[in-house]
Every structure is written in C-alpha cells, then in structure tokens.
Amino acid sequence: MVRRARRWSLAAGVATAALCASSPLWADFSRLSQLQDQGFAISAEARLLDADSGANALLGSITPERQLSPASVTKAYLAAAALDRFGPQHRFTSQLVSTAGIDNGVLRGDLVFEGGGDPGLTTENLWRLVQRLHLAGVREVDGALVISQWRFGPVDCITTDRCDALSRVANAYSAPLSSAGVNFGSWCVNVAPASTAGAPAQVGLCDSQASTITIDNQVATRPANSGTKLGAERITDARGDVMRLTGQISTNASARDVYRGAGDAAETTAQVLMGMLNQAGIQVREPWRVSSSRPPSNAQRLAAVDSQPLQELLLRIMNYSNNYMADVLALNLVETPQAQLRQAGQAIEAYAQSLPGHGPITLYSGSGLTTENRTSARGVNVMLENMFHQSALFPSFVAAFQSPANGVMRFTRRGSSTFQNNVMLKTGTLNQPFSVRAAAGYFRTAQGRWGVFSVMVNGGSGTPYLSWSGVLDPLSQDLDAMILAN
Numbered sequence: 029m030v031r032r033a034r035r036w037s038l039a040a041g042v043a044t045a046a047l048c049a050s051s052p053l054w055a056d057f058s059r060l061s062q063l064q065d066q067g068f069a070i071s072a073e074a075r076l077l078d079a080d081s082g083a084n085a086l087l088g089s090i091t092p093e094r095q096l097s098p099a100s101v102t103k104a105y106l107a108a109a110a111l112d113r114f115g116p117q118h119r120f121t122s123q124l125v126s127t128a129g130i131d132n133g134v135l136r137g138d139l140v141f142e143g144g145g146d147p148g149l150t151t152e153n154l155w156r157l158v159q160r161l162h163l164a165g166v167r168e169v170d171g172a173l174v175i176s177q178w179r180f181g182p183v184d185c186i187t188t189d190r191c192d193a194l195s196r197v198a199n200a201y202s203a204p205l206s207s208a209g210v211n212f213g214s215w216c217v218n219v220a221p222a223s224t225a226g227a228p229a230q231v232g233l234c235d236s237q238a239s240t241i242t243i244d245n246q247v248a249t250r251p252a253n254s255g256t257k258l259g260a261e262r263i264t265d266a267r268g269d270v271m272r273l274t275g276q277i278s279t280n281a282s283a284r285d286v287y288r289g290a291g292d293a294a295e296t297t298a299q300v301l302m303g304m305l306n307q308a309g310i311q312v313r314e315p316w317r318v319s320s321s322r323p324p325s326n327a328q329r330l331a332a333v334d335s336q337p338l339q340e341l342l343l344r345i346m347n348y349s350n351n352y353m354a355d356v357l358a359l360n361l362v363e364t365p366q367a368q369l370r371q372a373g374q375a376i377e378a379y380a381q382s383l384p385g386h387g388p389i390t391l392y393s394g395s396g397l398t399t400e401n402r403t404s405a406r407g408v409n410v411m412l413e414n415m416f417h418q419s420a421l422f423p424s425f426v427a428a429f430q431s432p433a434n435g436v437m438r439f440t441r442r443g444s445s446t447f448q449n450n451v452m453l454k455t456g457t458l459n460q461p462f463s464v465r466a467a468a469g470y471f472r473t474a475q476g477r478w479g480v481f482s483v484m485v486n487g488g489s490g491t492p493y494l495s496w497s498g499v500l501d502p503l504s505q506d507l508d509a510m511i512l513a514n
Contacts (some may be wrong), residue, residue: 178322
C-alpha cells in the first residue's frame with residue numbers, strides 16, 4: 029500500500045507539473061476585491077506573458093477596463109514614451125551662449141544661459157559650466173546674465189499644490205517647472221547645531237557660500253540628546269524667496285539638509301548661477317533677468333554641459349517618484365516652444381494610443397500629480413507588455429522598477445518573500461481630493477515565466493482612509509498565489 033501510494037503521489041506530481049507548464053493554474057484577485065465592499069473603485073488585471081507563442085494567459089481581473097486615476101503610475105507611461113522617443117542614451121544639453129565677442133577677457137554683451145530641459149540639472153553641473161566658461165577666457169560680462177527658458181517656462185500651475193506653492197510651500201514635490209530649472213526647482217538649506225546650547229542653529233545654503241535668499245532662522249540649539257525636530261517653509265514676499273526654519277537641533281546631532289520648492293524655477297537658476305560666477309571671479313555688470321525668447325541664431329556657444337543619459341534619469345524619476353523631473357521630462361516630449369503640461373500629457377497619450385488594444389487614456393501631466401489623469405488596468409498592461417517585447421528598450425525600462433525586497437520605497441516591503449523577490453513595481457499615491465493607491469509592473473513566476481499586473485484603487489468622499497498596508501497586504505497575497513501557481 030505504501031509503494032502504491034508513493035507511485036500515485038509521483039504520478040500526481042508529474043501531472044501537476046505538466047499542467048503548470050501548459051496553462052495557468054487558478055488564481056485571482058479575491059482578497060483585493062474585498063475593498064469593493066468598502067466602496068472603493070478598483071481596476072485590476074494580471075496576465076502571463078508567453079514570449080514564445082505570443083499568447084497571453086489571464087490570471088485575474090477586476091473591471092480591468094474601468095477608467096481610474098493611476099497617480100504616479102503615470103510615470104511608467106512617461107518612461108516608456110520617453111524611451112520610445114529619445115532612446116536610452118539621449119542627453120539634454122544646457123549651455124552658455126552669447127552674440128558678443130570676448131575682448132581681453134571681457135564678454136562685450138549679455139551672457140545667456142540656454143536651458144536644455146535637463147530634468148536632473150544640479151549646481152554641480154552649473155559649476156562645471158562656469159569652469160568651462162572660465163577656461164574659455166571670460167573674466168567679466170559687460171552685460172547681464174539672461175536665463176532663457178524658451179523651450180518651456182514659466183509653466184502654468186494646474187494643480188492646487190503647485191498653485192498654492194507660488195506664494196508658500198512646506199514641501200519639495202510641488203516645485204515650479206522650467207526648461208532652465210536647477211536642483212529640481214528647490215532650495216536646499218543646511219542646518220547644523222551651534223557649539224553651545226541656547227544659541228541659534230547654524231544655517232546656510234547647501235550649494236553656495238553666497239546668501240542668495242533670506243533665511244529666517246528660528247531653530248534653537250538644545251543640549252545633547254534632546255532630539256532634533258525641524259520645520260521649514262518657503263515664503264515668497266517683497267524680499268523674494270524666504271526660507272523660514274523652526275524647531276530645535278541637539279548639540280551632538282549631525283547637520284541636516286532641508287529642501288523646499290522655490291517660488292520660480294528660472295529665477296532660482298539665475299540666483300544660483302550668479303553666485304557661482306561671482307565665486308569663480310567672473311563679474312557681471314548688469315542685474316540678471318529671465319527670458320522666454322530663444323537666443324538669436326548667431327549666438328555662439330561658450331560652454332555646455334550634458335545631462336546624464338535618459339536611462340539614468342529614469343532611475344531617479346521612477347525610484348524616487350520625482351514629480352519635478354517627471355514633468356520636465358514630459359514637457360520635453362512637446363515639439364513646440366513654450367509647452368504646457370496638458371500638451372505634455374497629450375504627447376504621452378499619443379504614444380499610448382499607438383499601442384494596439386490600449387483603449388482610452390487621459391493625461392494632464394507626466395508626474396501623475398494631476399487628478400484628471402485616467403487609464404485602465406488593461407491599458408497599463410498593454411503598455412507594459414509592449415515594452416517587454418522592445419528588446420532594445422526593455423532593459424532600461426524594467427531597471428527603473430523596484431523590487432520590494434531591496435527598493436528604496438520601504439513601505440512596499442510587505443508580504444511573503446515570494447512577493448518581495450519576484451515582483452518589480454511602480455507605485456502611485458494620492459490623498460487629496462480623493463485617495464489613490466496604485467501599483468503596476470512585472471513579476472516572475474515559480475517556473476520563471478514573466479507576467480504583468482496593474483492595480484488601481486480609488487476612493488471617494490464616502491470611503492474610509494486608504495492605507496498602503498490595506499492595499500499591499502491583499503495584493504501581495506493575490507500575486508503570491510499567482511506566482512506560485514505558475
């Protein structure tokens with residue numbers, strides 16, 4: 029009887045393996061679907077990708093064609109559209125140009141910074157630009173520093189967060205947009221303890237010795253081990269941008285960097301670049317100004333700096349869900365000057381609608397900050413599947429997704445080791461005016477097969493608070509079952 033039972037078990041195991049190899053085993057979104065009982069709207073779909081036969085095997089779905097807000101999952105569309113348009117190695121070039129000549133170290137006219145739409149331009153890049161200008165022999169500018177944002181900027185605010193941030197802001201994600209922006213459209217202030225308790229903390233800009241903006245320092249130094257708690261707000265008034273800092277820092281605490289969105293991205297670049305020119309010993313006689321005009325065709329390049337390759341920019345955009353970088357990159361997809369966010373969204377829409385079977389899509393931005401963005405789980409999966417089959421683009425695309433096991437977004441580290449190690453995802457979050465928790469990406473099954481999944485959960489005025497654990501816990505269990513069954 030024991031030998032016969034063993035033979036039956038072996039035969040059953042072989043039959044099960046054969047069944048797994050030929051078709052997907054039963055699995056669905058039964059746990060995730062319970063959120064519908066609380067009033068949440070869901071669009072979800074998971075399917076296998078069979079690269080050999082081109083056949084797709086549906087594993088589970090919940091109203092997959094329903095149009096919902098994807099929040100920052102929009103950035104996956106942006107990454108795909110940008111790779112399709114520019115290619116992984118594309119770089120954005122920012123440069124200093126002038127129509128004037130150099131006479132004994134004096135540039136006899138305006139010095140124009142022509143913003144190249146670099147989403148990742150930082151003070152380090154500007155310092156190299158100034159150094160190259162110095163190497164070109166310029167020691168003085170007999171004119172003004174002009175910041176040209178002719179490609180796009182100032183970009184109209186179309187979200188409450190960005191509109192409110194024009195006058196004051198307590199975050200960095202609502203930064204204004206410009207093709208000539210630097211440091212993600214934000215100010216950075218370093219806060220360090222004074223040597224003695226009771227004294228004001230030591231503060232200064234992270235990237236400049238010059239005091240280009242006013243810092244209202246209300247941070248007190250406290251005795252060792254008293255704890256550090258900092259508050260910061262950027263206010264724009266008659267003085268320009270003002271960084272107001274509050275709170276306390278312990279004498280034995282490490283210095284902290286605090287980031288807040290600027291009031292105007294191009295003006296911030298002008299202030300930062302002017303400070304760097306002064307530090308390099310290059311005097312500019314006239315005050316700086318901002319222009320939306322393109323430099324004349326006869327303007328000569330004096331210095332230039334390239335961005336990181338697109339594939340590296342996408343890592344930061346996707347891993348950290350950087351809204352400034354995403355929307356600047358999206359604006360680069362618009363071919364006409366002075367682009368606005370809706371045009372950028374339409375450029376991504378055009379890419380998505382070129383994919384067979386995608387269906388409707390509405391995008392007002394590349395970041396997902398705009399609450400008007402709508403797509404379906406099926407549409408997202410069509411895009412993901414299309415990128416999977418783009419052999420030359422897929423490595424750069426999938427590299428920008430995170431594995432919960434070791435990704436930078438620690439809140440995704442939930443569920444079993446199967447989920448954490450076999451899934452590659454991009455998440456999206458909105459809290460106002462309605463809640464959104466979205467996730468989409470790829471997974472590898474127990475047999476090594478590839479799959480795609482997309483989930484969007486949207487709340488409304490009558491739904492309870494939607495935590496990430498309330499979505500990731502059931503989602504991880506559902507995907508875990510799909511992965512192990514196939």
